[in-house]
Amino acid sequence: MKSTNPKFQLTCGVLAILGITLLQPATAAGAKHVHGQGSLLVAQDADRWQLEFSLPASDVIGFEHAPHSKADRSRLHAVERQLVLPSSVFVVDNDNCEVTDQTVSLPHSSKKQHDEHEDDHDDEHDDHHGDHDESTHSEVTLRYELLCSEPLQTIKVTIFDIAPSLTDIDVQWVTNKGQGKREITPMQQEIVW
Numbered sequence: 001m002k003s004t005n006p007k008f009q010l011t012c013g014v015l016a017i018l019g020i021t022l023l024q025p026a027t028a029a030g031a032k033h034v035h036g037q038g039s040l041l042v043a044q045d046a047d048r049w050q051l052e053f054s055l056p057a058s059d060v061i062g063f064e065h066a067p068h069s070k071a072d073r074s075r076l077h078a079v080e081r082q083l084v085l086p087s088s089v090f091v092v093d094n095d096n097c098e099v100t101d102q103t104v105s106l107p108h109s110s111k112k113q114h115d116e117h118e119d120d121h122d123d124e125h126d127d128h129h130g131d132h133d134e135s136t137h138s139e140v141t142l143r144y145e146l147l148c149s150e151p152l153q154t155i156k157v158t159i160f161d162i163a164p165s166l167t168d169i170d171v172q173w174v175t176n177k178g179q180g181k182r183e184i185t186p187m188q189q190e191i192v193w
């Protein structure tokens with residue numbers, strides 16, 4: 001469906017071209033992975049808006065390694081349940097918008113990891129692995145498409161509430177009014193352009 005929608009492709013193109021060549025987004029391949037720091041790209045294509053968050057899994061989930069235990073898996077499930085609600089991530093100050101599509105992409109998705117047999121060995125594994133595998137870094141990617149009959153004026157990012165170790169998100173936007181960037185923090189969660 002998406003691949004046949006020219007508007008969707010155009011939005012992706014805007015992100016790819018303006019995002020990478022002009023704004024050097026933190027989400028581009030090869031960008032550094034810094035715990036506590038995330039990025040958000042916002043792109044407008046007429047009445048369609050796309051938001052793409054890239055956040056360290058350590059901040060959103062609490063760990064980056066593959067889940068070793070039942071506790072890890074239930075944490076992953078709980079985070080997934082929260083993230084499928086867009087309001088857990090952001091709120092727009094516009095009654096004329098609806099979320100038309102969303103993708104919640106967690107590393108080590110709990111669905112793929114669901115293996116009953118594995119549970120039998122969890123305790124042993126925990127002893128060997130400790131609480132963090134330093135060689136493992138992973139990102140949570142969240143994409144939302146909105147259809148807005150009135151242009152978005154502000155976005156309030158609410159994910160700080162469920163990811164308290166997140167200290168800042170670099171936001172870059174490309175709208176009909178231009179492009180810009182700013183940093184948002186738990187104390188300053190609103191983007192206005």
Ligand SMILES: [Zn+2]
Nearest residue numbers: 058064137138
């Ligand atoms: Zn990491």
